[in-house]
Amino acid sequence: MVNSTSENIQTLAAEAIALLKSLIETPSFSKEEENTAKILADFFTGKGIPFHTKKNNLWAYNKHFDAAKPTMLLNSHHDTVKPNKSWTLDPFKAIEQDGKLYGLGSNDAGGCLVSLIATFCHFYDREDLTYNIAIATTAEEEISGKEGLEIVAPELPEIAFAIVGEPTEMHLAVAEKGLLVLDCTAKGISGHAAREEGENAIYKALKDIQWITEYRFPKVSPTLGPIKMSVTIINAGTQHNVVPDACTFTIDVRVTDQYTLEEVISEIKANIQSEVNPRSIRLRPSSIPMDHPIVLEGLKLGRNAYGSPTTSDQALLDCPSLKMGPGHSARSHSADEFIYLNEIEEGIAQYIKMVEGVVTR
DSSP: OOOOOHHHHHHHHHHHHHHHHHHHTSOOBTTOOHHHHHHHHHHHHHTTOOOEEETTEEEEEOTTOOTTSOEEEEEEEOOBOOOOTTOOSOTTSOEEETTEEESTTIIIIIHHHHHHHHHHHHHTTOSOOSSEEEEEEESOGGGTOSSSHHHHGGGSOOEEEEEEOOOSTTOEEEEEOEEEEEEEEEEOBOEETTTTOSBOHHHHHHHHHHHHHHOOOSOOBTTTBSOEEEEEEEEEOSSTTEEOSEEEEEEEEEEOTTSOHHHHHHHHHHHOSSEEEESOSOOOOEEOOTTSHHHHHHHHTTOOEEEESSOOGGGGOSSOEEEOOSSOGGGTTOTTOEEEHHHHHHHHHHHHHHHHHHHTO
């Protein structure tokens, strides 16, 4: 059995930080992650851990996998956004300074990824586990792409529950809002603006937007609060003297665990005149019970439970899932992104304690 002394944690953290530096210094924009996928493959090969690949995704199982046991999943992503223009440092150079590690993807979600990999390695050889442990290092999370976790999930055994690595300061995001993007079209009849002709599609759209602004879904989530609808794009008209016959607008809907995406779409369609076309119904709300063993283990360590308004690959999992990881969400996608080195060591230690409390009971 691998020991869990502070010396072992320090060794795992040192390996994780070295891996993270390699990932930072290898560009991995969404859909362009083949080089970081190779780094991850080389890491697992060096550890003697067999793995599977599909596109730019890699996954592996504990050495003594037993199909009769339930399986927990550890997941995080290795793709990044593109650096914004405000960077003052080289985003592809891993720079250690004042206890921080700077670099693109260091916080979102490299620190989480390498900490989960370290946790997986810690348990890899254990024969006394009551759960199997799978790890999936996946692509395209930053663009909610279809060739990341979505194509890996069907290849996995049934998952009892998952930990999804995103920067939460190691607090427990026990629920996460789903996302609906609705493209709407109000239809009118064109005419000359100088005469009483036509039906102005903008006015029809404004009535619908007024309803969207004022409506409150009756069921409120205890962890996520109310559903939030925001009109974020509107387009109409071709020239000043023509009454527009169409007005398009887009609604960003953050859906809670109190409703299915289909229920929300039906409610909106029943109350507005405009045509409503969802771009996708893939990004569903997710949650895990407050009395789930992995949540209880986190609470024992003094971590807080909360509902997250942002989406992640959790939305693609059809099982109870907990979002948590080292780092701070405010640093994600920011210029001169960084993670504190001690956040990685502390994150590994906490992951191990929580998982230990579940897989050895």
